[in-house]
Amino acid sequence: MENKIIKKEKAEMTPALLMAKALELNVSPEVLEKMMNLQDRWDAKEAKKAFDEAMATLQGELPIIVKSKNGGETNSGKVAYKYAPLDTLVKQTQELIRRNGFSYLIKTEVVDEKIKIICVVKHKLGHSEQTEVIMPLSTRTNVMSAPQQVAATITFGKRYAFMDAFGIMTGDQDTDASKKTTEPEVQAEETEASVVELRLRLESVGDITELQQKWEWLSKTHPAAAKKLEKVKDELKKKLQ
Numbered sequence: 728m729e730n731k732i733i734k735k736e737k738a739e740m741t742p743a744l745l746m747a748k749a750l751e752l753n754v755s756p757e758v759l760e761k762m763m764n765l766q767d768r769w770d771a772k773e774a775k776k777a778f779d780e781a782m783a784t785l786q787g788e789l790p791i792i793v794k795s796k797n798g799g800e801t802n803s804g805k806v807a808y809k810y811a812p813l814d815t816l817v818k819q820t821q822e823l824i825r826r827n828g829f830s831y832l833i834k835t836e837v838v839d840e841k842i843k844i845i846c847v848v849k850h851k852l853g854h855s856e857q858t859e860v861i862m863p864l865s866t867r868t869n870v871m872s873a874p875q876q877v878a879a880t881i882t883f884g885k886r887y888a889f890m891d892a893f894g895i896m897t898g899d900q901d902t903d904a905s906k907k908t909t910e911p912e913v914q915a916e917e918t919e920a921s922v923v924e925l926r927l928r929l930e931s932v933g934d935i936t937e938l939q940q941k942w943e944w945l946s947k948t949h950p951a952a953a954k955k956l957e958k959v960k961d962e963l964k965k966k967l968q
Contacts, residue, residue, distance in 0.1 A: 774854035777828075781850055782894075785827040791898045792819055811897045813886045820895060828852070831892065833885050840864065842877065844884035846892040858892040860884050860927065887927050896928075898948070925952050926959055935967045 794809035824831070828851035836843040842862045849855035862884040864876055889895070929941055942960055946953045 771854070774850065774852040777852045778850040778854040778856070781827045781829065785823055785829065786894045788823050788827075789820060789893065789895055791896045792816055794897050794899055809899065811886075813882060813889065816886065816889060816895060820893065824893065829893075831889070833888060835881050835884070837877075842880045842884055844881065844888040846885075846888035848892045856892075858888050860888040860891065862887075891927055894928075925949055926956055929956060929959060929963065935964065938963055938967060 792811040792815060794811050795815065796810055796812050830849050830851075832847045832849075834845045834847070836845070838861065840863075842864070844860045844862065845857050846860075847855055847857040862880050864880050890897070925945060929938070929945065938960070942953075945956070
């Protein structure tokens with residue numbers, strides 16, 4: 728009769744398994760409380776890990792959104808800059824956001840005559856992170872009422888908060904039909920609005936590695952803006968070290 732060797736996979740010893748063993752051994756309430764706290768920390772760590780992995784996957788799938796709407800005019804009557812409206816951003820990304828297990832909420836507050844916009848991103852396993860953008864009131868035109876001025880600022884801030892929270896990038900449309908490339912190109916943008924947008928992207932980083940990655944992308948895709956933001960990058964580097 729052959730001896731059969733049965734291999735059993737060793738179960739990962741998680742706080743939940745340890746707690747189950749502790750209950751079998753009838754441990755004291757104090758020990759059980761410590762183990763419950765350990766379980767909470769474990770769950771939070773796993774949720775954060777899942778959030779980071781899902782966000783990395785999402786950012787690899789997100790398209791570069793084309794700036795399709797005109798924004799303001801120069802003194803000579805030409806279009807000063809282009810931008811991607813909030814509804815366009817949401818329409819082109821909402822399915823990818825949902826598919827990767829994310830939901831979001833955008834809140835606004837008035838702080839010292841400025842508007843604070845908060846975009847809270849939550850993953851299905853429970854971890855959430857928020858991005859805050861503080862905007863001064865937009866320039867009021869002759870035909871704009873005070874409430875319209877506030878509404879315009881909120882719309883502007885929501886767009887940036889939403890983009891920063893998910894790492895969404897925008898770029899100019901490539902009108903050169905002779906270019907045969909499968910990778911979207913982001914053209915260098917010289918306007919003040921574009922530099923502000925890129926600065927917000929840069930200031931949203933959480934560590935040195937992320938700063939290096941964003942700066943590498945910025946230097947390649949927006950070299951003119953990168954020169955203007957060199958000092959900002961150096962200051963961020965000092966803070967993160």
